[in-house]
Amino acid sequence: MTASQQDIQAQLAALRNSYLLRLQQDWPEITAQAGQLLDESNTGWQSIAKTLKQRFHTLAGSAGTFGMPQLGQQAKALEMELDAWLNGGGRPETELKQQFLHMVQELSHHTSNKPEASAAPLFQPVDDEFTRKAHIAIFSKDADLGKQLTSAMDPFGHQVDSFQEFDALKAALTSDRPDVLILDMSGNRLPQGMKSLLQQLLIDEQSSMVLFIVGKKESFNHYLTAVRLGAGGYFIKPLDAAAIELRIQRLLTQRQQARFRILIVDDDVMLAQHYQLIIEQAGMEAKVVNDPTKMLIGLQGFQPDVILLDVNMPDCTGPELAQIIRFKDEWLGVPIVYLSSETDSQRQLDALVKAGDDFISKPITDQALAVTVFARAQRARQLAEMMTRDSLTGLLQHATVKERLSDEIAKAKRSKQELIVVMLDLDHFKRVNDQYGHLVGDQVISSLANLLQQKLRKTDVIGRYGGEEFLLALPDCSLQKAKSIIDGIRQSFQAIPFSGQEQSFQCTFSAGLARVDTSQSTDENIDRADQALYQAKHNGRNRVELA
Numbered sequence: 001m002t003a004s005q006q007d008i009q010a011q012l013a014a015l016r017n018s019y020l021l022r023l024q025q026d027w028p029e030i031t032a033q034a035g036q037l038l039d040e041s042n043t044g045w046q047s048i049a050k051t052l053k054q055r056f057h058t059l060a061g062s063a064g065t066f067g068m069p070q071l072g073q074q075a076k077a078l079e080m081e082l083d084a085w086l087n088g089g090g091r092p093e094t095e096l097k098q099q100f101l102h103m104v105q106e107l108s109h110h111t112s113n114k115p116e117a118s119a120a121p122l123f124q125p126v127d128d129e130f131t132r133k134a135h136i137a138i139f140s141k142d143a144d145l146g147k148q149l150t151s152a153m154d155p156f157g158h159q160v161d162s163f164q165e166f167d168a169l170k171a172a173l174t175s176d177r178p179d180v181l182i183l184d185m186s187g188n189r190l191p192q193g194m195k196s197l198l199q200q201l202l203i204d205e206q207s208s209m210v211l212f213i214v215g216k217k218e219s220f221n222h223y224l225t226a227v228r229l230g231a232g233g234y235f236i237k238p239l240d241a242a243a244i245e246l247r248i249q250r251l252l253t254q255r256q257q258a259r260f261r262i263l264i265v266d267d268d269v270m271l272a273q274h275y276q277l278i279i280e281q282a283g284m285e286a287k288v289v290n291d292p293t294k295m296l297i298g299l300q301g302f303q304p305d306v307i308l309l310d311v312n313m314p315d316c317t318g319p320e321l322a323q324i325i326r327f328k329d330e331w332l333g334v335p336i337v338y339l340s341s342e343t344d345s346q347r348q349l350d351a352l353v354k355a356g357d358d359f360i361s362k363p364i365t366d367q368a369l370a371v372t373v374f375a376r377a378q379r380a381r382q383l384a385e386m387m388t389r390d391s392l393t394g395l396l397q398h399a400t401v402k403e404r405l406s407d408e409i410a411k412a413k414r415s416k417q418e419l420i421v422v423m424l425d426l427d428h429f430k431r432v433n434d435q436y437g438h439l440v441g442d443q444v445i446s447s448l449a450n451l452l453q454q455k456l457r458k459t460d461v462i463g464r465y466g467g468e469e470f471l472l473a474l475p476d477c478s479l480q481k482a483k484s485i486i487d488g489i490r491q492s493f494q495a496i497p498f499s500g501q502e503q504s505f506q507c508t509f510s511a512g513l514a515r516v517d518t519s520q521s522t523d524e525n526i527d528r529a530d531q532a533l534y535q536a537k538h539n540g541r542n543r544v545e546l547a
């Protein structure tokens with residue numbers, strides 16, 4: 001358990017203590033109200049019944065979360081009984097007394113504090129030092145395969161260690177875990193001990209190593225064998241280096257993603273704090289809004305991936321809040337999950353029809369809460385990414401990259417920092433398509449996209465502007481510095497070997513750079529970079545020109 005995990009455990013225990021304390025303080029009042037309710041001479045019993053029903057409702061939704069599921073169930077039964085009573089179904093006094101006694105007994109069991117079991121993080125926290133360069137290990141009896149992979153991955157800056165002997169691989173993996181292990185199973189039996197080594201490596205929580213299998217052919221049985229070994233990718237010979245690189249880039253991008261952000265809207269301060277701790281413990285970021293009328297402010301600054309909404313709150317209900325959220329186009333894609341002790345299925349369905357995507361019934365176990373929220377957030381991120389990203393390269397699409405450039409121009413205007421816009425176009429690309437086919441052409445495009453992502457900063461904007469044309473925005477960068485960066489990428493790119501039908505070939509690009517003039521429009525700035533690109537083509541291609 002890490003220091004921060006221990007800290008969360010301590011906070012959870014403290015919170016549970018406070019909850020118990022509050023319950024013990026409230027207990028005499030609840031008991032007194034129950035006494036008044038059972039007193040037949042009391043004519044104002046209806047309003048007391050309503051108050052108590054609300055109290056039991058809250059207790060039903062929270063006691064389970066704080067480790068007292070029995071108490072929660074008893075409160076739920078009492079809530080339902082009071083509900084029936086209020087709706088004219090007689091006065092089951094003796095039964096109520098009996099149930100109340102059970103509840104008191106149950107509460108006295110919980111005066112000692114048992115720590116909750118800890119949930120392992122579902123999401124590895126972002127490593128600030130993380131780069132887009134991967135460490136790859138390949139195990140193959142075929143030494144040439146290792147060599148091919150090394151030369152294909154070198155331009156991307158990936159380090160490849162090649163192994164032909166199992167013992168050497170085992171020793172290396174024990175001391176230094178790679179990001180990706182490529183296992184060549186084409187025509188080879190797995191060496192003795194490999195299966196258990198893989199199990200050990202892939203189960204390790206601290207390790208994020210991914211296994212790729214190189215198989216003989218593509219078939220369901222081959223895929224199944226790979227999956228059962230724990231593989232995250234399957235390739236056949238001859239290795240398509242561009243496809244492997246793309247897969248590695250996706251993995252690295254996934255790891256570099258910011259943590260999922262969850263907004264919790266619940267008027268119960270302690271319960272909301274408990275959910276927050278559980279979500280943070282699972283490696284996500286959580287923000288609590290206790291006052292539903294302040295939810296819009298919470299949304300603006302936080303940009304959540306998922307909103308967890310309590311259903312019953314004073315001033316405004318969960319479904320009403322959900323409908324307000326849906327007024328704004330920018331929040332249309334954010335999943336809304338209701339969190340409520342509501343067990344009336346018709347009311348749950350009504351809430352979903354109004355707005356919202358799912359219902360979680362309180363009490364929910366900590367692990368189920370973390371996993372449900374995580375799965376929702378993951379899916380929402382994937383969909384949001386797909387909507388703005390080009391499917392071949394994973395880069396921003398034409399309209400989005402232009403929008404992002406406009407944002408950067410506005411930022412540069414405020415900060416008075418230099419901003420460079422780059423237009424980049426593959427040379428003689430029509431010939432590549434004509435000679436090697438469209439699929440190979442696609443591999444060239446995605447390799448260039450990967451290289452750009454890998455060599456540029458996280459703050460740089462990279463988009464696929466047209467078929468074989470890319471638009472970049474490099475903030476806080478001088479024109480000369482930008483020229484040397486793009487020229488470095490140009491040199492790396494021309495060194496990448498692509499496999500054509502029989503021979504391998506190389507490809508180049510030309511680029512035009514312009515320093516952004518913040519008094520000009522986005523289109524005018526792009527035009528100047530485009531004119532420089534035209535100049536680069538005119539001057540012989542495979543070069544970088546400045547506007």
Ligand SMILES: Nc1nc2c(ncn2[C@@H]2O[C@H](COP(=O)(O)OP(=O)(O)OP(=O)(O)O)[C@@H](O)[C@H]2O)c(=O)[nH]1
Nearest residue numbers: 425426427428429430431433438439441442467468
């Ligand atoms: N494979 C593939 N080809 C594409 C894609 N988008 C555009 N192209 C091709 O890219 C080629 C671009 O050709 P041109 O604009 O004539 O330019 P070029 O041959 O690259 O020559 P220069 O730019 O003058 O160096 C066309 O043949 C398009 O079909 C794509 O997504 N995949």
